[in-house]
Amino acid sequence: MKEVPAWLVDEGSTAEMRRMLSSDSPVDIETLAARARAITLRRFGRTISLYAPLYLSNHCPSGCAYCGFASDRTTLRRRLEEDEIRREIAAMKKLGIRDILLLTGERTAVAGFDYLRRAVEIAAEEMPRVSVETFPMSVEEYRELARCGCTGVTIYQETYDRGRYEELHRWGPKKDFLHRLETPERALEGGIKTVGIGALLGLSEPVEEALRLYRHARHLAKTWWRAGISASFPRMRPEQGGWQPPFNVSDHQLARMILAFRIGLPDMDLALSTRERASFRDGMAGLGVTRMSIASKTTVGGYDEGETGERGQFDISDERSAGEFCQALRNRGIEPVFKNWDGAYNGPATQIIPTGGLKETIP
Amino acid sequence: MDALHIGSHTFNSRLILGTGKFSSTDVMLRAVRASKAELVTVALRRFNREQLEDDLFGPLSQLEGITLMPNTSGASTAAEAVKAAHISRELSGSPFIKVEIHPNPQHLMPDPIETFEAAKILASEGFLVMPYISADPVLAKRLEEVGCASVMPLGAAIGSGRGLSTAGMLEIIIRESAIPVIVDAGLRAPSEAARAMEMGCSAVLVNSAIAAAENPEEMAAAFRDGTSAGRRAYRAGLMTESGDAVPTSPLTSFLGERR
Numbered sequence A: 001m002k003e004v005p006a007w008l009v010d011e012g013s014t015a016e017m018r019r020m021l022s023s024d025s026p027v028d029i030e031t032l033a034a035r036a037r038a039i040t041l042r043r044f045g046r047t048i049s050l051y052a053p054l055y056l057s058n059h060c061p062s063g064c065a066y067c068g069f070a071s072d073r074t075t076l077r078r079r080l081e082e083d084e085i086r087r088e089i090a091a092m093k094k095l096g097i098r099d100i101l102l103l104t105g106e107r108t109a110v111a112g113f114d115y116l117r118r119a120v121e122i123a124a125e126e127m128p129r130v131s132v133e134t135f136p137m138s139v140e141e142y143r144e145l146a147r148c149g150c151t152g153v154t155i156y157q158e159t160y161d162r163g164r165y166e167e168l169h170r171w172g173p174k175k176d177f178l179h180r181l182e183t184p185e186r187a188l189e190g191g192i193k194t195v196g197i198g199a200l201l202g203l204s205e206p207v208e209e210a211l212r213l214y215r216h217a218r219h220l221a222k223t224w225w226r227a228g229i230s231a232s233f234p235r236m237r238p239e240q241g242g243w244q245p246p247f248n249v250s251d252h253q254l255a256r257m258i259l260a261f262r263i264g265l266p267d268m269d270l271a272l273s274t275r276e277r278a279s280f281r282d283g284m285a286g287l288g289v290t291r292m293s294i295a296s297k298t299t300v301g302g303y304d305e306g307e308t309g310e311r312g313q314f315d316i317s318d319e320r321s322a323g324e325f326c327q328a329l330r331n332r333g334i335e336p337v338f339k340n341w342d343g344a345y346n347g348p349a350t351q352i353i354p355t356g357g358l359k360e361t362i363p
Numbered sequence B: 001m002d003a004l005h006i007g008s009h010t011f012n013s014r015l016i017l018g019t020g021k022f023s024s025t026d027v028m029l030r031a032v033r034a035s036k037a038e039l040v041t042v043a044l045r046r047f048n049r050e051q052l053e054d055d056l057f058g059p060l061s062q063l064e065g066i067t068l069m070p071n072t073s074g075a076s077t078a079a080e081a082v083k084a085a086h087i088s089r090e091l092s093g094s095p096f097i098k099v100e101i102h103p104n105p106q107h108l109m110p111d112p113i114e115t116f117e118a119a120k121i122l123a124s125e126g127f128l129v130m131p132y133i134s135a136d137p138v139l140a141k142r143l144e145e146v147g148c149a150s151v152m153p154l155g156a157a158i159g160s161g162r163g164l165s166t167a168g169m170l171e172i173i174i175r176e177s178a179i180p181v182i183v184d185a186g187l188r189a190p191s192e193a194a195r196a197m198e199m200g201c202s203a204v205l206v207n208s209a210i211a212a213a214e215n216p217e218e219m220a221a222a223f224r225d226g227t228s229a230g231r232r233a234y235r236a237g238l239m240t241e242s243g244d245a246v247p248t249s250p251l252t253s254f255l256g257e258r259r
């Protein structure tokens, strides 16, 4: 079996991080919060960038134990057609959203690369910033997506514990741990400008998981230094399969993670989604988090057509409307930022391939 | 073992010595020995095969356990530096080259554009290129990309003794760099070497502070100790600063009681 890369197991200079992360740490959380807040304020000011997800399709051939879209779930399968995508995007635009994340399951004949590329094209007509959270692709495919206006790729490793990864990904294309691990770098090589990574918290021992995520983020930021790297901290949420995660990550633990990442990676965007409840999100705003999703629907469609009665990929927790959420931010002296990117910058990035030398500018 | 790796070379010492500016070759050699440095830089312009009493290269190359790193000081363009590097390699056999290009002989600030050009050429020719640069985080990454073996940002202007006046930029360079970061120029006191090492830089290069001390040999030993103390502190992990103002209403009360 191919070895995991050295950076994933490198213990060098992670001692401080480990100290900050562990819940019986001598460093108390209030001290971490004060440091993290000062860094966030200095580097990002009093702003939070907002984005919203749009589920294009929930067809999926994979059997991830923790997911409501796994192929053994009874969810009604559907995908949005072009006119539906346009309607959803129009509805999202009305909410003020200008930064959109398109989601699908693993690659299927119904929702494969060509379908996704078309969706990106449609979204890019209306939205300056379009990212995808879908199946892993080849460098060529990412380059093509970038040409169509895709600027960001989000890809969670789910768990960096290889043994647990094998166990939880019961079948399907997602089973290949290393292929998924290398996906961010294929995207960046294809000229995608921003990459978001994360681990699904609850799947394996949280401190070790956070350390491996930290090493991954650091590795990407050092190697692909022109790219925007961001990290997310999704906690397991209930889904219709009723699967129970082996680890319960408390609010304290999650807060520690975010604060420690802010201190260890002072320039990195850190994201927090509507998986978390309103009071937690409000509390963390300004303490390290710089990106948040709003008004999320985890069902396919839902912005234009309203409630479908279906359960989504997982249950969300912060159910406030875009307006309510923004007001809550403003009440705390934080400005919600809807547009922080311009279509003028879209297209594949001029990338220089790391490790030894300039590679030709991608045409 | 906490060794410094540059290319395929391994060094136990993280103090690198410059060899100009000493009152005599003998004083210089005693300082080098006292410093326990294993990597020492010497200017091509101080190689003198005609007049041996004026030659630094010969005596240095006799020292055991020392690797020589010729430097291109005196070059004011990339072309001159490349030529100097070729001659240096021919004469010394060392794969190391410290690229130093300063067009202004007054302040000796490195020229970023010429340095980048020279580094690119020399790295492609197989040199272990160690460029001397301003504390510029983007330039540091660009140099890493063209295959440099390390970057050597300045702590302050050469010979200024202003210490780590570029600390803020050095922190970024250290954080971002995937190759060794060696703080070069500006250091005056061993405590500054210790501070640079505590920040996480890989090594420090010192010349004037030792050569211009009242007792260079003793100062070299002091820098040896300062450098290794700073490195040990970095490895041991400095405790978290607690100088942060703790606000009257706690920031994390929304989390509720723990457990």
Ligand code: SF4
Pocket: A060, A061, A062, A063, A064, A067, A068, A069, A070, A071, A104, A105, A106, A174
């Ligand atoms: S996590 Fe993704 S790949 Fe796995 S079952 Fe769900 S949608 Fe499919």
